[in-house]
Amino acid sequence: MPKTQPESDMSLESQPPPPPETESSNRRKKYEPPETWAQSLGHDVRENRSSPSPDAHSCESRASHGQPREYSRTTPTEWKVYPQHRMPYPTSIQMDLDCMSEMQQQKLQEEDEPRPKKAITIAVSSRALFNMMDDRRIYEEEGLEKYMDYQLTNENVILTPGPAFRFVKALQHVNARLRDLYLHDQELFDIVLMTNNHAQVGVRPINSVNHYGLLIDCFCFTGGKSPIGYLKAYLTNLYLSADFEKVQEAIQEGIASATMFDGAKDMPYCDIQLRVAFDGDAVFFSGESEQTAKEHRWDKFFQHETLSENKTLVQGPLKGFLEDLGRLQKKFYAKDERLLCPIRTYLVTARSAASSGARMLKTLRRWGLEIDEALFLAGAPKGPILVKIRPHIFFDDQMFLIEGAKKLGTITAHVPYGVGQKYHT
Secondary structure, three states: OOOOOHHHHOOHHHOOOOOOOHHHHHHHHHOOOOOOOOHHHHHHHHHHOOOOOHHHHHHHHHHHOOOOOOOOOOOOOOOOOHHHHHOOOOOHHHHHHHHOOHHHHHHHHHHHOOOOOOOEEEEEOHHHHEEOHHHHHHHHHHOHHHHHHHHHHOOOOOOEEOOOHHHHHHHHHHHHHHHHHOOOOOOOEEEEEEEOOOHHHOHHHHHHHHHOOOOOOEEEEOOOOOOHHHHHHOOOOEEEEOOHHHHHHHHHOOOOEEEEEOOOOOOOOOOOOEEEEEOOEOOOEOOHHHHHHHHOOHHHHHHHHHHOOOOOOOEOOOHHHHHHHHHHHHHHHHOOOOOOOOEEEEEEEOOOHHHHHHHHHHHHHHOOOOOOEEEEOOOOOOHHHHHHHOOOEEEEOOHHHHHHHHHOOOOEEEOOOOOOOOOOO
C-alpha cells in the first residue's frame, strides 16, 4: 500500500516535535462536562482543571512541604450521575461502529458488557472490605516495598472483616433470596473488589474472600492508579472505600460514593435482612435546604421549608441507590413477600417532622420511591436510634454525626457532598 506520508520513514529523532492540534483542543473544550466546582472557587480554579498553571505547581509545593491540601466543595445543585457526564465523549467503540455490520455491532456490545445486564454494581475497596489498619501503617511508615514484602510474606494469613464486610454479606443474602424467586433474573447485586494494590500482592485478598465464602468474582488491582476509570467501565452504582480522597474524586465524577468507618464497639447485626439507613439532606436530596439553614436562622429555614412544601427537592448522590433498592423490594412484593422482604430502608434525619418533614416525604412520593421507616429527630442525637435499627450501613454527610454514631457501634459511611461536609486533610 503506498504511504501517504513519506516523512514517516525518517528517523523520529531528526523530526521536530509536531505542532499542537488546535482542532482536537477545541473539541475537548466543546465537550467539556458541566462545572461541578463551587462558585466560591472562582473562574481561575475552573480553568485550572483543563490547563496547567503556576498555581498547580504551588499546590504540589504545599503538598511536598506537608501543608494541608485543599479540597473543593461540591455545589448543592442537582446531582448529575456520571453517565450524563460521559455521553458527549465518543468512545473508540462508538467511533468504529460505522465500519461494522449490524451483526458485528451486536456481537461487540454483548462481549463488551463488563457485568451482567441490569446488575446493581457495588464496588468495594480492600480496606473497606477488610481490616487493613496494620498493613496501612506499614505502608505509611516504611514505604511501598516493605508493604509489598509484608503482603507476600503473609499472603496465607486471612484478613479480618472490615466495615463493609457485613454489608456485603447482607447483599449476598438478598441475591440468594432473589434467585429462589427468580431463577434466571440478572437484576442482582454484583460486587467488585476495587483496590489500588499491585497484582503481585493480590493473592492475600483473594484467599480472604474465598475463606469467608464471599461471592466476589471481579477484582481490579489498579497498581496505585485512580480507580475512577474502572468504576465507570463497570457502571458502578455505589463505591465504598476507606480512602476519603478517592471517594471525593468519585463524587466529583458523578459516582455515588462514601467513605466507610467501622463502629467503635461490637454490635449484633441481622443476618436475614439488609438494613440501610440514610440521612436526607445532601444524601437523598441536594444540599439546597441545608445551605438555607446555614445561611439564615433556623426560623427562616422552617419558614422556607413550609412555603416550599409542595416544591420537589433536588436529588442528591444516593437517590439512585435508593431507587435500586426499591426496584428489588418490588420484586419481593410481587411474590407476596412484603412482610418477609430481605431489604429494609430507613430515613434518619435531624429535621423536625412538623416544620420541615412533609417536603421530604412528598418529594419521595413524587419520585415514586418508598422508604420503610422515617425518623424525624428534631435535632436529637442519631446514635441511640441507630443502635436500635442496627443498620449494616448508615449514610450521612456530616462528620460530627458520623463520629457520634461510630462511638455507639454503628457502621457509617460519609458522603462528601453539600455545604455541611467536613474535609480530611
